[in-house]
Amino acid sequence: MLAVSIHGASGRMGKALVGAVRENDTFKLAAAVASASDSRIGQDVAVIHGFPYLGVPLTANVPETVQKADVVVDFSQPYASLQLLRTCAQQRKPVVVGTTGFSAEAKAEIEEIAQTIPVVLSPNMSVGVNLLFALARIAAEAMPDADAEIIEGHHRHKIDAPSGTALRLGETVAAARGTTLAEAGVLSREGFTGPRAPGSIGFATIRAGEIVGDHTLLLATGTEHFELKHKAFDRKNFAEGALRAALWLPGKPAGLYDMNDVLGISGLNLKLG
Ligand SMILES: NC(=O)C1=CN([C@@H]2O[C@H](COP(=O)(O)OP(=O)(O)OC[C@H]3O[C@@H](n4cnc5c(N)ncnc54)[C@H](OP(=O)(O)O)[C@@H]3O)[C@@H](O)[C@H]2O)C=CC1
Numbered sequence: 419m420l421a422v423s424i425h426g427a428s429g430r431m432g433k434a435l436v437g438a439v440r441e442n443d444t445f446k447l448a449a450a451v452a453s454a455s456d457s458r459i460g461q462d463v464a465v466i467h468g469f470p471y472l473g474v475p476l477t478a479n480v481p482e483t484v485q486k487a488d489v490v491v492d493f494s495q496p497y498a499s500l501q502l503l504r505t506c507a508q509q510r511k512p513v514v515v516g517t518t519g520f521s522a523e524a525k526a527e528i529e530e531i532a533q534t535i536p537v538v539l540s541p542n543m544s545v546g547v548n549l550l551f552a553l554a555r556i557a558a559e560a561m562p563d564a565d566a567e568i569i570e571g572h573h574r575h576k577i578d579a580p581s582g583t584a585l586r587l588g589e590t591v592a593a594a595r596g597t598t599l600a601e602a603g604v605l606s607r608e609g610f611t612g613p614r615a616p617g618s619i620g621f622a623t624i625r626a627g628e629i630v631g632d633h634t635l636l637l638a639t640g641t642e643h644f645e646l647k648h649k650a651f652d653r654k655n656f657a658e659g660a661l662r663a664a665l666w667l668p669g670k671p672a673g674l675y676d677m678n679d680v681l682g683i684s685g686l687n688l689k690l691g
């Protein structure tokens with residue numbers, strides 16, 4: 419059995435991960451980390467999420483939890499996630515990071531840390547979204563002059579925008595067109611914007627109710643619209659992807675891996691026609 423520690427265990431993804439670990443005989447929950455200010459520290463992580471007692475108390479002691487784990491899975495917040503990565507580097511532990519919203523500086527530090535330990539970093543652990551990335555590249559190459567717009571929707575609690583997945587979609591389209599998201603991205607619009615800049619990659623963000631995660635890439639010319647769409651209905655989908663990554667990662671050489679590596683579709687090079 420693989421001992422997994424969940425970092426961000428008190429959250430929505432924490433709940434989905436506890437549920438997924440309970441249903442999977444390959445894993446045993448070694449530890450569950452919440453923020454130090456959480457009033458439920460010391461309580462059983464399964465019980466706080468409405469599952470039967472598991473005997474794993476919520477804790478804020480990160481070094482101790484990393485020590486107990488064969489692999490660490492993180493869905494928390496960027497600052498907390500970086501601190502965790504530093505501890506994992508000290509203890510030479512593999513880590514799967516699903517957290518989004520990292521700054522460019524934080525991403526640079528993650529790349530540096532991943533020179534010492536194996537890290538899977540992906541804004542979306544679902545199979546469907548990783549196929550969406552691959553198909554987006556093909557579509558953006560095939561329709562180089564189409565207006566690219568990325569529309570994403572999430573629940574009212576989400577604290578980063580656009581979503582990590584939407585930004586990755588934008589980076590994918592930009593790379594397929596020989597540019598970067600920093601160059602071509604228009605992350606939001608308001609006021610007297612003027613006409614659409616040719617070649618720009620636009621974003622629209624919806625935050626409403628309990629939307630789990632919707633992403634659409636629209637490629638529009640004057641005469642046709644092409645859409646690629648993914649909808650997640652249950653966080654179980656992300657949790658199972660993260661556990662798939664957690665099973666794949668231990669024993670890999672130090673490096674920064676993507677969910678495409680885990681799924682074995684990093685070399686996917688579908689050709690049209
Ligand atoms: N890659 C993927 O497939 C997916 C990625 N995500 C990303 O995962 C992240 C978490 O999402 P979600 O679960 O919905 O968010 P939540 O806010 O529900 O959960 C995050 C949890 O992390 C906790 N936390 C904060 N600081 C620390 C700390 N220092 N140590 C440990 N835990 C801490 C928070 O506790 P507190 O409330 O006390 O601050 C909170 O309970 C987001 O960045 C989201 O975008 C989400 C789904 C899928």
Ligand SMILES: O=C(O)C1=N[C@H](C(=O)O)C[C@H](O)C1
Nearest residue numbers: 518541542576581582583631
């Ligand atoms: O915060 C979420 O919920 C999600 N975040 C991820 C992102 O920012 O892309 C992935 C997923 O859509 C759910």
